[in-house]
Amino acid sequence: MEYPNTNLSDEIFNKLKELIYGISGIYFNEQKKYLLETRLSRRLSILNLSSFEDYYNFLRYSPKKNTEIKELLNSITTNETSFFRDLPQLNVFIDILKQVVSAPSINSSKKIRIWSAGCSTGEEPYTIAIMIKENFPFSNIKFNVIGSDISEKALDSAKKGIYNSYTLRNASEDIIKKYFNKIDDDAFDINGEIKNMTSFFNINLIDTKEVKNLNVFDIVLCRNVIIYFDDSSKKRVISNIYESLKMGGYLFLGHSESLHFVSTSFKLVGFGKTPLYRKE
Numbered sequence: 199m200e201y202p203n204t205n206l207s208d209e210i211f212n213k214l215k216e217l218i219y220g221i222s223g224i225y226f227n228e229q230k231k232y233l234l235e236t237r238l239s240r241r242l243s244i245l246n247l248s249s250f251e252d253y254y255n256f257l258r259y260s261p262k263k264n265t266e267i268k269e270l271l272n273s274i275t276t277n278e279t280s281f282f283r284d285l286p287q288l289n290v291f292i293d294i295l296k297q298v299v300s301a302p303s304i305n306s307s308k309k310i311r312i313w314s315a316g317c318s319t320g321e322e323p324y325t326i327a328i329m330i331k332e333n334f335p336f337s338n339i340k341f342n343v344i345g346s347d348i349s350e351k352a353l354d355s356a357k358k359g360i361y362n363s364y365t366l367r368n369a370s371e372d373i374i375k376k377y378f379n380k381i382d383d384d385a386f387d388i389n390g391e392i393k394n395m396t397s398f399f400n401i402n403l404i405d406t407k408e409v410k411n412l413n414v415f416d417i418v419l420c421r422n423v424i425i426y427f428d429d430s431s432k433k434r435v436i437s438n439i440y441e442s443l444k445m446g447g448y449l450f451l452g453h454s455e456s457l458h459f460v461s462t463s464f465k466l467v468g469f470g471k472t473p474l475y476r477k478e
């Protein structure tokens with residue numbers, strides 16, 4: 199596909215940056231100008247627009263702006279993920295889940311809700327569902343795994359549940375055999391049992407109302423998501439997640455992320471090398 203030969207001026211970059219930030223909390227600093235330019239040039243081409251200024255005006259004033267904002271979000275989000283990403287941390291998650299399962303309060307509800315916030319194409323929530331099946335095979339507790347993302351395109355892939363061998367590179371052959379149906383050499387369909395434990399929602403994490411609609415969770419994983427936000431958006435997102443957790447519930451962040459300078463509401467509870475946070 200031919201892309202229009204256009205440059206993103208500083209003025210339009212700043213306008214686009216502000217627009218994206220206002221919608222999503224995602225912050226493109228000066229160093230990421232090139233990234234934005236590359237990611238959005240395809241949209242210019244598809245819409246037959248000849249400059250980023252025209253694209254900015256389209257996003258602001260076109261009758262089709264709401265549809266295009268969805269496309270914008272699909273284009274600018276970084277959706278990198280994989281099955282069993284950061285396994286040591288996921289093993290800690292299972293240890294924590296065992297504690298939650300054995301808590302006396304579970305006896306009455308018999309229900310545990312886990313949220314993969316910023317789940318991209320679904321590998322994280324499906325990994326969680328698989329690990330639950332492996333570790334609690336005969337449990338009479340109902341485990342619900344909810345995945346959410348701002349990118350509808352990523353969620354469409356998640357709902358399809360068809361994956362290639364690259365994203366499954368950390369999954370053992372046994373796991374692949376047990377939980378996937380092989381479509382061809384490089385396409386594996388996640389099985390119905392795992393799909394039934396998992397549901398997906400289009401949620402913008404900075405939108406307090408949208409997050410509230412999900413109701414409360416026992417454990418939240420929000421891994422490799424807040425790195426794209428500035429401090430102010432991080433505070434908003436973490437506060438929304440805090441409100442979505444039950445008292446005593448746990449939050450897992452990505453290994454390069456922390457709540458330093460973001461929130462003092464959580465208690466940092468060390469679990470080996472994996473920091474995790476508890477709502478107290």
Ligand SMILES: C[S@@+](CC[C@H](N)C(=O)[O-])C[C@H]1O[C@@H](n2cnc3c(N)ncnc32)[C@H](O)[C@@H]1O
Binds near residue numbers: 277318322346347404
């Ligand atoms: C790098 S992926 C992380 C996927 C998975 N959690 C993992 O660790 O493998 C980051 C995801 O966060 C999503 N995201 C970014 N800003 C968001 C927002 N404001 N609300 C919801 N999701 C957002 C992106 O669309 C992207 O799919």
